[in-house]
Amino acid sequence: MALLEVRGLVKRFLGVTAVDQVDLAVEPGELVSLIGPNGSGKTTLFNCVTGYLAADHGRVLFRGRDLTHVAPHRVARLGVARTFQQVSVFPRLSALENLLVFLQQHQEEHTLARLIRTPRLRRLEVEAVERARRLLDLVGLTDKADAAAGSLSYGQRKLLAFAAALMPDPDLLLLDEPAAAVNPTMINQMKSHILALHRQGKTVLLVEHNMEVVMDISQRVVVLDHGQKIAEGSPDAIRRDARVIEAYFGR
């Protein structure tokens, strides 16, 4: 069974069909890229999958469970993590706290019981801090742990957002343009982080404009244009696909 299955998804905005009858399946452990020109509906599809937008038609299934009308925080707790295209961190929390806040709701959610800091809660917090420090090490932000996230550079915030998405050890990771607007060194870092996740058996769905990254790391590529899926296949096949070339370069 596919881990994520999108069936006949339609999303319209005031008459504009942003996503038009898209089918998509991602198998466990796969690394799939979603590409397409600007405005082709990639981010809208992400938003429909993660509960930020309600689809007009069609269904989203995660492990066979219908996500179509599930709120973002519930989708997240089911094990679907996502990052945002515009780098998104909590600017007034420290880098460490940015990571902690991504795990705590998965560990426990006794809202008011948190007023009483039981030994169990303290132990969970210690575990969360350990995990957060390991992830900060991984993305090279060890010495920024106590800095306000808002004070970090653009690239550092991007790495922080990526690490935060990994905090709850999600089953499915949706990355929206992780390599956009960062320098070449950072792009290579991102690439190796994503590949490392793939080797660990994580399932990743990637939206990305940087073709080098997409072609280098993806197992399979799905191409959207004007909201419709126009091609799907291995990176090599996509590179030679006439419809894809037309969508990107015109006739």
Added chain:
Amino acid sequence: MRRASALAFVVMVVAAPWLVAAAVPRQQRYVLHVLIFTVLFAALALSYDLVVGHVGSLSLAHPAFFGVGAYAAAILATRARWPFLADLLAAVLAAAVVAALVGVPLFRLTEHAFAVGTLGLALVASIVANNWVEVTRGPLCITGIPKPVLGLPGGPTLAVTTLPGYYWLALAALAAVVLLYRRLTTFRLGRAFHAVRDNEPLAGAAGIDPLKYRLLAFTIGAALAGGVGALYVHYLSVMCPEEMTVALTVNLLVIVFLGGVGSLRGVLVGAVLFTALPEVLRLAPTWRLVIYGGLLLLVVVRSPEGIESLLRRASGARAGR
């Protein structure tokens, strides 16, 4: 060293009635009265800051919850002759219930629409207080609210009749509010509140239900405001509709935003400064409001983020040296 100075400060605050008696024996009653108001305003401002400072929802409805608590306590104490602790508890619960009920539709509005919606609620509450004469007695006010008597059924009781006694009661209430405020705004709860405040969509991706946390802060803030309302009417012994007008919102906004939004120290400093200051300025009656307005402007211009940011910069500079 810091612990010692903090301890000295607490001792001074607790001993304030005696210090006042020693320093200004002829004005003792008046100064204590100002101190009681300051302490009650500090508690009210902290309850307000839970909403505006920690989940970032600009509510203007706080006087409504203060009023619900004040009227609940006033009515139960005079007509039903409930004991003080029982009507205090009822005031807290009544305000919380009203907040939870109106919060659900209000939080469907965002940002400015939410502010306007809550302002509407405050105005409606004020109109109800004025016109629902059977219950609130309207502009005639509820009078003869008894002085608080502490004690549980069957146990010993303690009547709070003197000004120092009332000051300590208010101080105990403030201490409870400070404790709860700190518990709510740090560790996991605080982090979840701040995540919702700083970036709501991202909070969703972190598994946090923004509506739930906003509603929680709103309801607890209202509950505490209701409790302060009860303490307030037992002190003044009357409750009138004027006590819950939009003027109260303006006071709270000044205290919280010029003190330091989202900061315990900032709000406390703001409460002391902006409650006590207008009283101190009575020494120059003609120029009182002019000086007060000028000082407000000065703070806004010199430190738009509030006095707290000035304090932080000052202590940072000292540490850096």
